[in-house]
Amino acid sequence: MEMEARSVAESRITMAQVMNPEDANPYGNVHGGVIMKLIDTAAGVVALRHCRSNVVTASIERLDLLQPVFIGDLVTLKASLNLVGRSSMEIGVRVEAENLQTGEVRWTASAHLTCVALGRDGRPTQIPRLILETDEDVRRNCEARLRRQARLEARGREEASC
Numbered sequence: 001m002e003m004e005a006r007s008v009a010e011s012r013i014t015m016a017q018v019m020n021p022e023d024a025n026p027y028g029n030v031h032g033g034v035i036m037k038l039i040d041t042a043a044g045v046v047a048l049r050h051c052r053s054n055v056v057t058a059s060i061e062r063l064d065l066l067q068p069v070f071i072g073d074l075v076t077l078k079a080s081l082n083l084v085g086r087s088s089m090e091i092g093v094r095v096e097a098e099n100l101q102t103g104e105v106r107w108t109a110s111a112h113l114t115c116v117a118l119g120r121d122g123r124p125t126q127i128p129r130l131i132l133e134t135d136e137d138v139r140r141n142c143e144a145r146l147r148r149q150a151r152l153e154a155r156g157r158e159e160a161s162c
Contacts, residue, residue, distance in 0.1 A: 005129035008137045011049035012080040015042055018100075019073050030069040035095060039063070039111050042079040043091040047115035050081055050089060051127040054118045058088065061147060063111040073097040075108075083144035087124035088116045090144045112147065 015038075023034045040057055047055040069075060076096045083090040095109035119125035132138050 003126065003128040005131045006050055007131040007133050008081050008140075009133065011046045012078075013042060013045050013049070014076060014078050015045070016074055016076040019069055019071055019075055019097075021071055024071045028071045030071070030073070030075075032065050035065065035069060035075070035109055036060075036063060036111075038075065038077055039079075039093045039095065039109070040113065042077040042093050043111075043113040043115060046079045046081055046091045047089055047117070050084070050130075051117040051125075053125060053127075055115045056118060058114045058116045061090075061112045061114065061151065063109065065109050067097070067106050067108045069095075069097045069108050070099075072100065074100055080140075081130055082112070082140045083148060084127060084130035085148075086126055088114055089127065089130075090114050090148070092140060092144075112144070 017038065019030045019034070024030045040060070044055055044057065074097070076098065077093055078096075079091055079093040081089055082092050091113050093111050093113065094107065096105050097108045098105045117125050117127045130141070132141055
């Protein structure tokens, strides 16, 4: 049975959270693990909105922590689907931190995650196709396909070397 395709816009999210002392080290820098958890949460919500079934994170291909985040910063995560396969999907997440006293906004992190949809039996299940509506959707999809191809080639080389 063919599932109805869904657009990138239908699952895209923006979420924000103020960083508090419990999120940071004694010097006021927010732990990378806190940022990673927020990224994983944002990606999971996007994946869940797209497939409307249980999802798990299969991999974080790349997590770049570009600039520090401090106590009191408003962290905003922007997450959207880049690529959809049969049961897996790549989600891109951009993290920005805003100093609420000065208004300065910094791009602080980005990541690409792969999530897999699970059926009631706990096994991977088919998900809706992805509708690309904008030039940005098409560009991100093309880049995600290249990343997927590189991952598969690397996996093949690793398996061949064992």
